[in-house]
Amino acid sequence: xxxxxxxxxxxxxxxxxxxxxxxxxxxxxxxxxxxxxxxxxxxxxxxxxxxxxxxxxxxxxxxxxxxxxxxxxxxxxxxxxxxxxxxxxxxxxxxxxxxxxxxxxxxxxxxxxxxxxxxxxxxxxxxxxxxxxxxxxxxxxxxxxxxxxxxxxxxxxxxxxxxxxxxxxxxxxxxxxxxxxxxxxxxxxxxxxxxxxxxxxxxxxxxxxxxxxxxxxxxxxxxxxxxxxxxxxxxxxxxxxxxxxxxxxxxxxxxxxxxxxxxxxxxxxxxxxxxxxxxxxxxxxxxxx
Numbered sequence: 001x002x003x004x005x006x007x008x009x010x011x012x013x014x015x016x017x018x019x020x021x022x023x024x025x026x027x028x029x030x031x032x033x034x035x036x037x038x039x040x041x042x043x044x045x046x047x048x049x050x051x052x053x054x055x056x057x058x059x060x061x062x063x064x065x066x067x068x069x070x071x072x073x074x075x076x077x078x079x080x081x082x083x084x085x086x087x088x089x090x091x092x093x094x095x096x097x098x099x100x101x102x103x104x105x106x107x108x109x110x111x112x113x114x115x116x117x118x119x120x121x122x123x124x125x126x127x128x129x130x131x132x133x134x135x136x137x138x139x140x141x142x143x144x145x146x147x148x149x150x151x152x153x154x155x156x157x158x159x160x161x162x163x164x165x166x167x168x169x170x171x172x173x174x175x176x177x178x179x180x181x182x183x184x185x186x187x188x189x190x191x192x193x194x195x196x197x198x199x200x201x202x203x204x205x206x207x208x209x210x211x212x213x214x215x216x217x218x219x220x221x222x223x224x225x226x227x228x229x230x231x232x233x234x235x236x237x238x239x240x241x242x243x244x245x246x247x248x249x250x251x252x253x254x255x256x257x258x259x260x261x262x263x264x265x266x267x268x269x270x271x272x273x274x275x276x277x278x279x280x281x282x283x284x285x286x287x288x289x
Contacts, residue, residue, distance in 0.1 A: 001218070001219065001222040001231050001234040001235065001237075002234055002237050003215075003218055004215045004216075004218035004219040004222060005215070005234070005235060005237055005238035005241060006237075006238070006241040007211045007212075007214055007215035007218070008211070008212070008215045008238060009088070009092070009238055009241035009242045009244075009245050010207075010211050010241075010245065011033075011207075011208060011211040011212050011215065012079070012083060012088055012091065012092075012242065012245075013088060013242075013245035013246070013249050014204045014207055014208060014211065015029060015033075015079075015080050015083055015208065016083040016084070016088065016249075016250070017204060017249060017250075018201060018204055018205065019080065019083065019084050020083075020084060022196065022197055022198075022201045022204075024194065024196060024201065024205065025189075025192045025193075025194055026077070026080055026081065026084075027185065027188045027189045027192050028189045028192060028193055028194065028205075029080060029205065029208065030073070030076060030077055030080060030181065030185055030189070031181065031182070031185035031186060031188070031189035032189075032205045032206070032208055032209065033076060033181070033208035033209050033212060034073070034076075034178045034180075034181030034182045034185060034209065035181075035182050035185075035186075035209065036206055036208065036209025036210060036213070037178050037209035037210075037212055037213035038175070038178040038179065038181075038182040038209075039209075040209060040210070040213055041056065041171070041174065041175050041178065041213065042056065042175075045171060045175075050171065051169070051171065055172070056171065056172060056175045057175075058172065059167070059168050059172055059176060060167050060168055061164060061167045061168065064160060064163070064164055064167070065164065065168070065172075065173065065176040066176075066179075066180065067160065068157060068160045068161065068164065068173070068176065068177060069176050069177050069178070069179050069180035069181070070180045071153055071154075071156055071157040071160065072157060072177045072178075072180065072181065073180050073181045073184070073185070074150075074153045075150050075153045075154045075157055076181065078146050078147070078149045078150035078153060079091065079095075079146075079147070079150040081143075081146040082143050082144075082146035082147035082150060084143070085141070085142075085143035085146075086143045086144070086147060087246055087250070087252045087254070087258075088242040088243070088245055088246040088250075088252065089239065089242050089243045089246055089252070089254040089258055089262070090132070090133075090147070090254075090258055091147050091150075091242075092238055092239055092242040092262075093128075093129070093132045093239070093258055093261055093262040093265060094129060094132070094133075094144070094147040094148060094150075094151050095147070095150070095151050095154065096125075096235075096236065096239075096262065096265045096266060096269060097125060097126065097129055097151050097265060098151050098154045098155045098158060099158075099232070099235070099269055099272065099273075100121070100122045100125040100126070100265075100268060100269060100272060101122075101151065101152065101155040102155050102158050102159055102162075103118060103122060103272055103276075104119075104122050105155060105156075105159060106159065106162075109159055110159065110162065110163065115275070115279070117275055118272050118275045118276070121268045121269075121271045121272045121275070122268065122272065124264060124267075124268045125264065125265045125268035125269060125272075127264065128260075128261045128262070128263070128264030128265035128268060129261060129265060130261070131257060131260050131261035131264060132257060132258045132260070132261025132262060132265075133261070134257055161173070170220055174216060174217075174220070222234075227277075228273075232273050233269070233270050233273055235269075236266045236269065236270070239262055239266070
């Protein structure tokens, strides 16, 4: 999990560098991110004998997988837009709200209601974002809205992923998440295509899909090796890697408000996972009693 979130941080750092320093068009960068991972899965999975290329396209829930794929494009696009203006540590702090939002929305959408303790933890987490962003009266920077939009879309993506968990094999779901970005992004990206200025830019463009694909594979593998209550809190290690990349590449350091807000959100998230673990143990004991 720690390696996975570090790769995600490297992906965001590369995207921010390309869009702010090399002025690579956002549509071009977005398409390359999906194309490389799409092609990699299409080549590597059959080569390893895990499943055929035709099997990767086979899904039992075509409509929902297509919707999930569109959500993935939206999440990535909004996140890249936010990265043009916000520091890496700021975007990840807002993203940390996603597990709390999922817990809040899982009740009305999936029938997984939270108790009052977890509800308080969720509200405290939202307060943490207010501390980190520090909006004035009616003054919320557009980039923060992009990042909040990415977080809300990512929450919907996670809820749909949970709903689809038993419908298709994980590799099929991972593969389908790349389809919309690859196919729909091609005409727009090619229309605005600008040759990257140097080898570094070419390398970074190519790395977007590699970093994302490897990170997602490790992410899935982590949840296979250990219970979610053990693995999930390590998601918050991404704040450290984001801050490190932000300083190393852009000379950015988190300010006190961002660190304070992130600490509140992380504490809320860890407590939420703890309460979910306690609730799961209580449910497991009831039949035996």
